[in-house]
Amino acid sequence: xxLNKNNISNCExxxxxxxxxxxIMNNKILDGTDILDNVDxxxxxxxxxxxxxxxxxxxxxxxxxxxxxxxxxxxxxIRSERxxxxxxxxxxxxxxxxxxxxxxxxxxxxxxxxxxxxxxxxRALGMKLWIG
Numbered sequence: 001x002x003l004n005k006n007n008i009s010n011c012e013x014x015x016x017x018x019x020x021x022x023x024i025m026n027n028k029i030l031d032g033t034d035i036l037d038n039v040d041x042x043x044x045x046x047x048x049x050x051x052x053x054x055x056x057x058x059x060x061x062x063x064x065x066x067x068x069x070x071x072x073x074x075x076x077x078i079r080s081e082r083x084x085x086x087x088x089x090x091x092x093x094x095x096x097x098x099x100x101x102x103x104x105x106x107x108x109x110x111x112x113x114x115x116x117x118x119x120x121x122x123r124a125l126g127m128k129l130w131i132g
């Protein structure tokens with residue numbers, strides 16, 4: 001279905017059935033530029049969906065970033081979560097398969113702790129380890 005500026009405003013049925021599309025076209029909110037005289041509704045809606053999806057992804061990442069912390073804080077976060085769950089070091093060693101000495105190093109923030117060990121401990125606590 002091809003639409004243009006003239007027939008959109010004169011089409012009462014269109015205004016009632018798709019008022020959001022009418023507002024988008026009249027307000028020119030897509031990117032602040034004039035909308036072409038002939039616009040395919042499917043293309044226009046596809047573009048709106050794509051931009052909405054991108055905005056949602058950015059908002060989601062921004063919300064998640066508040067829960068992220070630097071790798072240097074991983075030991076503190078792991079210790080805090082372990083205590084919150086009421087686990088001892090020995091309990092977490094059994095759950096994660098990591099040696100007591102290694103877990104102790106991780107919680108103290110020792111730089112020599114292996115990443116796979118930190119990942120095993122995080123998974124055992126139901127945490128995610130993100131690197132990027």
